[in-house]
Amino acid sequence: MIEIKNLTKSFNNNLVWEDVTFRIDDGDTIAVIGRSGCGKSVLLKHINALLYPDSGEVLIDGENIHALDYVSQRKLRQKFGILFQGSALFDSINTFENVAFPLRYFTKLSESEISDKVMQALTYVNLEGAAKKETSELSGGMRKRVGLARAIILEPKYIMYDEPTSGLDPKTADEINELITAMAERLNITSIVITHDMHSVLQVADKVAFLDEKKLSWFGTLQEMKNSEHPRLVDFITASEYQIKSNQYT
Amino acid sequence: MYALKELGKYTTLLYQALRSSTEFGTYRKNLFHELVKVGYDSVPIIILVGIFTGSVMTLQSAYQLEFAFIPLSTIGAIVSESILIELAAVISGLVLAGKVGARVATELGTMRVSEQIDALESMGFNSVSFLVVPRVLAGILMFPVLYIVASVFGIGGGLAAGYFSGSVPPADFLKGARMFFYPWNVVFGFLKSFVFGFIITTVACYKGYYAKGGAEGVGRATTEATVMGCIYILLADFILAALLL
16 A cells, blocks of 8 residues: 655745645555646656655555665565656667566576566567567557566566556557556556546546645545546546547546 | 755765665676776777877977987887876876767766666666666776776887887887886876776766756766866876876
8 A cells, every 4th residue: 555645845946746645555546647747757756766755755555665775765666667658668678678677687587487477578568579679669659568568577566657648649548558457457456647648547547636736636536536526627637638529538 | 056066966976886886796797798888899999099199209209309319219218108107098088088988978868868767766776886886897997908008009109100200210119118117107007097987987977877858968968977077087187196296
């Protein structure tokens, strides 16, 4: 379980958000939504201590990650897999080696065991044929999927997705959303999805956190969001292209 | 104030690198990769720099001493001593500030702005130990080796230039080189190259590791790493000469 308590962050006296408090239960998929620049990715980087808050705390299974020493913090980070916005693949090595990377350093698996695990992860994300490709040869959607395969290779308890569908065509975005749902169900992973894509939210989320006006403006289940009359939340949802073009939301 | 802040961040990075060097065993295969990139890959440019530096020194010394009534062996002494005590280390250092410093700053800067360093940290890697320590170690281990290469080819180039131009016969050149050879000068050159290797790699790692702002930020980091590397080399050269000679 992840508990975010009274988290406040500012950069150079510019407040990002303050007093953010919510809880992510094991097995849940939470979507953190909000306008561009509202601090969604900043929140994600606080959850595994890539950034430090001005005040407040983040408890991962009861441990305050920001209060731990660096070695313990890094051990705790191994509970997480992250799919970064730009995938953050290592461009000096190929697809197979990118996925194998954490296994080579954090496990004592033999070469054949590593190969089996990597191919299994690539099969999960429907990329079994791309193992030998250089990362520069991959399309945006393929890069996201390789990033996802790398994120799940150490079988993390939590997985965080930073704008998983940004920059992708609707069909590929759908495939990524299906993968997120499949990962959560098949591997029983707790997921945190940072996005402003309402289509994605409706497909993957159990609960929704809405960051707005420099605070956590709204938090609830997906069904509660659909019924919410919170004016800024409704405004945000109805502004999405998805709402205009289809009636799935209503 | 800005300079103090920069110095503080640089020192902190060095402290983190020192502290995390205990974990270096986990990432030791990175060191071999860096030794090749810093050392082996730099050999051709260092040979070229050495040969031309020695050749030009010989030709210019011969030109300047043409009408002086001093033995030709003096040219061999001037060239070899200048190369051993100063030029092999400093000119190689300046060239490597461009080649090695720029590469390191660009690599780390690109990794920073494309979130690859965040990805490493988020997987549980110690990014300083993984990225900075091997590069700095490769610098301080390989620069003295490159100093030897530069010295050998510098003196060899000087000797060849003297022979082919007809200004200094090889026997006179070698006689002068041997006559004024002091082992301390080689030790001093070694020490300088060791310090320059440390300066170039740590400055480049620092600039790259803390790069921000996309492609422009990486470009700025690379430029600063190269320029600051050169300035610090000249400064360190002066300080070492003042202290040790």
